[in-house]
Amino acid sequence: MSTRPPHLLLALSGHGYGHLAQCAPVVNLLCQQLPDMTLTVCSSLPLEVVAARIDSAFDYHSVVLDPVLRMLNAWEVDVAASRQVYRAFYQDREQGYQADIDLLEQLAPDLVLADIPYRMLSAAADREIAAVGLCSLNWAAIYAAYCEDNAEDRQMLEQMMRGYRAADVFLAPTPSIPMTGLENVTRIGPVARQGSRQKQSLQEYCAGGSSTQFVLVALGGIATQLPLDSWPCIDGVSWILTEAVQSDRTDLVDFSSLAMSFIDVLASVDVVLTKPGYGTYTEAVCNGVPVLTIEREDWPETAYLNSWVQQQGHLQVMTREQFYAGDFVSEVKALLAKGSSHGCEPTGIRQAADIIQSLLS
Numbered sequence: 594m595s596t597r598p599p600h601l602l603l604a605l606s607g608h609g610y611g612h613l614a615q616c617a618p619v620v621n622l623l624c625q626q627l628p629d630m631t632l633t634v635c636s637s638l639p640l641e642v643v644a645a646r647i648d649s650a651f652d653y654h655s656v657v658l659d660p661v662l663r664m665l666n667a668w669e670v671d672v673a674a675s676r677q678v679y680r681a682f683y684q685d686r687e688q689g690y691q692a693d694i695d696l697l698e699q700l701a702p703d704l705v706l707a708d709i710p711y712r713m714l715s716a717a718a719d720r721e722i723a724a725v726g727l728c729s730l731n732w733a734a735i736y737a738a739y740c741e742d743n744a745e746d747r748q749m750l751e752q753m754m755r756g757y758r759a760a761d762v763f764l765a766p767t768p769s770i771p772m773t774g775l776e777n778v779t780r781i782g783p784v785a786r787q788g789s790r791q792k793q794s795l796q797e798y799c800a801g802g803s804s805t806q807f808v809l810v811a812l813g814g815i816a817t818q819l820p821l822d823s824w825p826c827i828d829g830v831s832w833i834l835t836e837a838v839q840s841d842r843t844d845l846v847d848f849s850s851l852a853m854s855f856i857d858v859l860a861s862v863d864v865v866l867t868k869p870g871y872g873t874y875t876e877a878v879c880n881g882v883p884v885l886t887i888e889r890e891d892w893p894e895t896a897y898l899n900s901w902v903q904q905q906g907h908l909q910v911m912t913r914e915q916f917y918a919g920d921f922v923s924e925v926k927a928l929l930a931k932g933s934s935h936g937c938e939p940t941g942i943r944q945a946a947d948i949i950q951s952l953l954s
Contacts, residue, residue, distance in 0.1 A: 598630055598631055599954075600630070600633065600702045600704075601620070601630055601704055602697075603633070603634045604635050604636070604658050604705055604714075605636035605643070607638050607661050608659075608662055609813050611813055612708045612709065613636075613646050614871075614872030614876070615708055615727065615728065615871055616708040616727050616784075618785065618786055619727065619784060619945040620647060620649075620706070621647065624649035626946060632649060633652045633653075633654065633702065634651050635653075636653075636654075636655070636656070637661070640655070656692075658693070658712065659682070660679045660682035660732075662675045662678075668812075668868040670892075675740055679740060680745065680746075690716060693712055697720050702722060704953050705724040706727060707727070708727045709732060711731070711733075711752070711753045711754075711755075711756030712752075714726060714756045715755060715759045717759070723761055725764060725949055725952065726760040727766070728763075728765070729765060729894065730871075731754075733750045734772075734893055736753070738891070739891070758776070761952060765779070766781050766783055767780065767781065767901065768900070768901035770893050770894055781948075782941035782944060783875050783879060783941050784942050786876055787860070790860045791860075795861045804829055805831055806863040806864075806929055807830070807831050807832075807846075808863065808865070809835070809848075809859055809862040810833065810835060810836075811835050812868055817836070819838060821840055833851070833862065834846065834847060835848045835855075837849065856880075859880060860880040863882070863883070864883050864925060865877040865882050865883070865884050866925075867886055868886060868887045869886055870894075870898070871894065878906040878937050879937045879939050883906060883907035883928040883931060883933070883934065884928075885908075885909045886909070887910075905934070905937045906934035
């Protein structure tokens with residue numbers, strides 16, 4: 594009987610940082626539960642971005658595992674460009690599938706955890722390797738909402754669904770879209786990091802007074818130009834920006850200048866300004882931080898995400914026109930007046946880790 598430590602392969606989508614944010618807490622707990630476990634990460638995300646979220650040592654392979662939606666900004670899909678990317682990926686399916694098979698044979702993992710490359714799940718099943726999908730959405734549902742146009746698209750969607758059905762289990766953390774057509778879904782609690790609230794330290798770093806309040810602007814890793822010419826000034830409020838900007842305003846703070854981790858900054862602010870997306874939403878709610886969001890009615894997750902935040906915390910929604918005009922002062926003030934919420938326990942982390950560990954063993 595083999596006594597070698599288990600080997601986990603994390604197959605990670607390169608679409609923004611949300612997929613990494615969603616699965617990293619689960620992987621980190623698994624590494625604690627199984628300290629001898631070998632971890633390999635395969636993704637097109639920058640290595641330094643992955644390393645900032647994964648606490649343990651891992652081997653990294655830079656590889657494109659799934660097509661990535663093309664975005665006009667953090668919340669608008671470039672439909673025409675995305676359709677081209679997905680169709681090209683599909684047309685290269687045989688060569689791509691063989692590349693995934695070759696990668697699995699080279700790495701020889703005991704289990705594949707995918708968030709949410711579908712083709713790798715099919716390849717794992719082909720090689721009789723345990724496989725788990727983990728995500729609040731699936732790419733078939735997203736593509737169908739924007740780009741489905743003809744018979745080729747329907748064939749592509751069926752290929753995606755076959756991949757997701759091939760997983761031993763597809764873990765859907767709260768809140769998730771309906772996983773129509775997938776019978777292997779297991780719903781679990783929220784997955785999110787919890788930080789340490791250090792409001793006083795944040796005020797000291799930013800040279801603010803004891804009454805200074807902070808809004809963290811976090812749009813999820815998709816490059817978006819902020820409309821700083823119209824950005825509002827609110828007495829006693831500082832804005833912490835995750836993207837570097839050129840400005841002489843003293844109420845704008847560059848996140849990279851703070852000697853604090855992102856999750857501790859998020860846990861220490863008074864409001865998070867973001868767009869509908871799993872990672873920032875759940876991290877905000879699980880840390881009791883109110884959410885100011887930009888409308889994103891066409892995104893399939895939005896209704897489920899917004900409903901959950903309204904149930905578990907505090908939410909204000911502004912239009913895109915308000916965002917670009919800087920006309921969201923009343924929304925910020927309304928959230929500041931409400932203060933922090935009770936927070937929410939990210940129970941899905943342990944649930945997912947226990948399920949994965951049982952398959953590994």
